[in-house]
Amino acid sequence: DAGITQSPRHKVTETGTPVTLRCHQTENHRYMYWYRQDPGHGLRLIHYSYGVKDTDKGEVSDGYSVSRSKTEDFLLTLESATSSQTSVYFCAISGGDRGPYGYTFGSGTRLTVV
Amino acid sequence: DAKTTQPPSMDCAEGRAANLPCNHSTISGNEYVYWYRQIHSQGPQYIIHGLKNNETNEMASLIITEDRKSSTLILPHATLRDTAVYYCIVGLGGSQGNLIFGKGTKLSVKP
Numbered sequence: 001d002a003g004i005t006q007s008p009r010h011k012v013t014e015t016g017t018p019v020t021l022r023c024h025q026t027e028n029h030r031y032m033y034w035y036r037q038d039p040g041h042g043l044r045l046i047h048y049s050y051g052v053k054d055t056d057k058g059e060v061s062d063g064y065s066v067s068r069s070k071t072e073d074f075l076l077t078l079e080s081a082t083s084s085q086t087s088v089y090f091c092a093i094s095g096g097d098r099g100p101y102g103y104t105f106g107s108g109t110r111l112t113v114v
Numbered sequence: 115d116a117k118t119t120q121p122p123s124m125d126c127a128e129g130r131a132a133n134l135p136c137n138h139s140t141i142s143g144n145e146y147v148y149w150y151r152q153i154h155s156q157g158p159q160y161i162i163h164g165l166k167n168n169e170t171n172e173m174a175s176l177i178i179t180e181d182r183k184s185s186t187l188i189l190p191h192a193t194l195r196d197t198a199v200y201y202c203i204v205g206l207g208g209s210q211g212n213l214i215f216g217k218g219t220k221l222s223v224k225p
Contacts, residue, residue, distance in 0.1 A: 033212065043158070043215035058212065090157050102148055103213060105157030 003027040006091050006106040013113055019078040021109050023091030025071075031094040032074040033103070034058075034066065036087040043090065049074055081113045117141065118202045123220040126196075132189040134219050136202030139183045145205055147178060148213060149187045151198040158201065158215075161187065192223045 004025045013019050023032060034046040035058075045058030047066040055066050063085060065077045078085055088110050092103040119137040126132040138147065149161040162169055162176045164185070169176045175188040189196055201218040 035215075042217050045212055045214070048212060088155065092157075102150075102160040102163055103158075104160065107157050108155065110155075 004091065004093055004104055004106045006089075006109050008109060009107065010110045011112070013081050013111070015082060015113055016080050019081050019111065019113075021076045021078075021089055021091075021111070023074045023076070023106060025074075025093045027093060027095065027104070028071060029093040029095040030071075032068065033092040033094070034064075034074070034076045035090045035092065036060065036085075037090060037108075038087050046076065046089075078111075081111075083113050085111065086113045087111060117204050117214070118216055120200075120202050120216065120219045122217065123222070125222050125224060126189075126192045128194060128223055128225050129191055132187075132192040132196065132221060132223070134187040134189075134200050134202075134221065135184065136186070137184045138202070138204045141182050141204045147176065147182075147185050148203045148205070149174070149176065150201045150203065150215075151196075152201070152218070153195075153198040161200075192221075194223050194225065197221060197223045 007022045031050055033048040035043045037043050044060045046060055046064050047058055049055045049068040052068055067075045088108050090108050091106040094103050117140055146163050146165050148163045150158040152158045162171055162174050164176045164178050178185045199218040199220050201215050203213045205213045
C-alpha cells in the first residue's frame with residue numbers, strides 16, 4: 001500500500017548473523033507493528049510501537065528487538081538469526097487510537113536463514 | 115488466541131454474492147469487528163469494520179447480528195480476483211490492544 005514500505009523485500013542470511021529489517025511510513029501514524037507469518041500459524045505479533053522510543057513486546061518477541069527513533073521508521077532486528085526465524089515479515093501502521101481505521105500492511109519481507 | 119471462528123474454506127461462483135460468516139460470541143461491548151483479506155503472499159488488506167450497525171463500502175458489506183455474536187461479510191459480485199484468505203477479527207486496536215489474526219477462510223471464486 002502507498003505510504004508504507006518494507007526493505008529489503010527478500011533476504012538470505014546465515015545462521016548466527018544479525019539482520020535488520022526496515023519499515024518506513026509516510027502517513028505520520030502513531031502506531032507501528034511487526035508481524036511474522038508462517039504456514040499453520042497465521043500472522044503473529046512480534047513487537048509494536050505506540051510512539052517514538054515507545055515499544056512493547058508481542059506474543060513471539062524472543063530473539064527480536066526493535067527501535068523507533070523517528071515516527072516514520074520502525075526497525076526489526078534479529079540479534080542472531082536462526083533457522084526458526086525463516087519467515088515472511090509484515091509491518092503494519094495504524095493511526096486511530098481506538099482502531100476504527102484499521103491497519104495498513106506493507107508488502108512483506110521474505111527472510112531465509114540458512 | 116483469536117476470538118473468532120470461521121470456516122476454513124468456501125467456494126463461490128464468479129458473479130454471485132459471497133457470504134462469509136464469522137462467530138465472535140465473546141466480543142465485548144467496545145470491540146470492533148474487522149475484516150481483512152490476504153491475496154496469495156501479499157500483505158493483508160483492510161476491507162471493512164463495524165461496531166454495532168451494518169456497514170457498506172465500495173468493497174463489501176458487513177452485517178452484524180443484533181447480539182453482536184456473529185457477523186457476515188458480503189462481497190456482492192465476486193470476481194476471480196476476490197480469491198483470497200479472509201480474516202475476521204475482533205479487537206480495539208491502537209493503544210487499547212492489538213488485532214489478533216486467526217486462520218481465516220480461504221475463499222475460492224470459480225468461473
